[in-house]
Amino acid sequence: MKAIVEDTCTGCGVCVDTCPEVFELGDSDIAIVIADPVPADSEDACRDAADQCPCEAIVIQD
Ligand code: SF4
Numbered sequence: 001m002k003a004i005v006e007d008t009c010t011g012c013g014v015c016v017d018t019c020p021e022v023f024e025l026g027d028s029d030i031a032i033v034i035a036d037p038v039p040a041d042s043e044d045a046c047r048d049a050a051d052q053c054p055c056e057a058i059v060i061q062d
Contacts, residue, residue, distance in 0.1 A: 001038045002061040009057040015049035
């Protein structure tokens with residue numbers, strides 16, 4: 001599984017709080033993906049982060 005953050009990200013930090021194994025706030029204060037592919041034991045949290053993103057900026061590719 002792969003996670004992508006699109007440029008609609010506002011840097012709110014929800015995904016970082018929900019799934020810190022995969023998301024981090026980068027230098028430009030937008031989220032970046034730090035685990036590619038997503039580790040199997042982080043997949044559920046990663047999907048939760050995508051569901052909770054207020055900007056629908058996280059795309060999951062299975
Ligand atoms: Fe960006 Fe969405 Fe993560 Fe917020 S939850 S930092 S808008 S990708």
